[in-house]
Amino acid sequence: MLPPEAPQHVKDELLQGESITWIGQPSNKLALKITAVVLVAVLLFIIFFLKDFMGFGRGANFSFAFQGIGLVFTAFGMIFCYMLLSAPVRVWLYFKRTYYVVTDKRYIVISGGNKNRKVQQYDKKTVTPLMSASFLGVTNLVWRAPGFYKDSDGDSRQNTLTFAGIEPREVFNITSETFPKLSEAVKTTSPPR
Amino acid sequence: MQESQFLAPEIRSELEANEKVLWVGQPNAMSELISTLPILIFAVPWTAISVFFLMCAFTTTKQGQNLWFLSIIGVPFTLLGLLLLSVPFYTYFYTTKTHYLATDRNLYVIQLGKQISVEKYPREDLINLVRTESGGKGTLRWTLQGNSARPSYRKAKQTGEVVFKNIANPRELEHLLRDTAKKGS
Structure with missing residues (x-):
């Protein structure tokens, strides 16, 4: 049975005969809080750092070569400012466009x-509950998935599936599996002494 | 289904007996080229400044003495700049030599050139698909499981995944593979 509120692009991801058991999005509370934190961080950065650069070189008489280099720096600066100012919007859109879907066969995360x-599609049989963590009044569920990926340092990391920002009352609707608490998960994954 | 006789002989020779080719594709070379644009944007001023430094080292004199020995510092920077400038061209040509193949039994990543590299992955060893798409093009990324000791898994073992990068209509391929897997089982 497909919930009527599921958007078309989510419905399109289902296989023939596959039925949704739960569908949800990251909590609005979490989206608002994280967007607010990013917005404040961006504003603070602009106030304390960028304002000093705004009037740099005003009134000085630079040579033609230095003016060219100045233009390149200005172009890079404008791209940087755009990325900074659009960050809160991008964070907000990411949360609003993310859907978590649980079907009778798979866990699906659709973003964008x-x-x-x-x-991202994970067969239910291939993932095992890793931990649940409470954060800003919402619950994050993490499953261990097969395989690994390389992080930015080149280290191998275990693949995981995460449902972020779930309302605590929804957890029991998503899965009947029990998740270790974060503290227990840390104990079980810490290296032997 | 695509007939295997239309394939290049180098690719056709890699197929098993009675193996049916379902799909053949290549990464979109232009998309790969565009993805290297940040490197190019960085490489152009880097190389220009390095060459400018080299020229200054050869033409500047101080108290009648030539300062050419400063080029020892400038040469490695210039070489690195030239290397960075070549990345988009290398990526483009590497991409045009890459072929992806999906059959009823395996997925292949084939690299043609002086040395032919063939990676072959049985479909039953590929799980948990991640699809990223943008404007009709996209990437399919499978996690590899099973007997990773096979020689052709050497490359995938480094990343733990098999990737069909920047292909046209990734969703269609995904559906095709799912449909044929169902029929097979």
Whole structure:
């Protein structure tokens, strides 16, 4: 049975005969809080750091070569400012466009809009509960998935599936599996002494 | 289904007997080229400044003495700049030599060139698909499980995944593979 509120691009991801048992999005509370934190961080950065650069070189008489280099720096600076100022919007859109879907066969995470989209699909049999962590009044569920990926340092990391920002009352609707608490998960994954 | 006789002989020779080719594709070379644009944007001023430094080292004199020995510092920077400038070209040509193949039994990543590299992955060893798509193009990324000691898994073992990068209509391929897997089982 498909919930009527599921958008078309989510419905399109289902296989023939597959039925949704739960569908949800990261909590609005979490989206608002994290967007607010990013917004404040951006504003603080602009106030304390960028304001000093705004009037740099005003009134000075630079040579033609230095003016060229100045233009390159200005272009890079504008790209940087755009990335900074759009960060809160991008964070907000990420939360609003993310859907977590549990079907009778798979866990699916769909992020992005109609044009740019990422769909992560995990067969239920292949993942095992790793931990549940409470954060800012919401619950994050993490499953261990097979395989690994290389992080930015080149280290191998275990693949995981995460449902972030779930309302605590929804956890029991998503899965009947029991998740270790974060503290227990830390104990079980810490190296032997 | 695509007939295997239309494939390049180098690719066709890699197939098992009675193996049916379902799909053949290549990464989109232009998308790969565009993805290297940040490197190019960085490489152009880097190389320009390095060359400028070299020229200054050869043309500047101080108290009648030539300062050419400063080029020892400038040469490695210039070489690195030239290397960075070549990344987009290398990526483009590497991409045009890469072929992806899906059959009823395996997925292949084939690299043609002076040395032919063939990676072959049985479909039953590939799980948990991640699809990233943008404007009709996209990437399919499977996690590899099973007997990773097989020689052709050497490359995938480094990353733990098999990737069909920047292909056209990734969703269609995903559906095709799912449909044929169902029929097979």
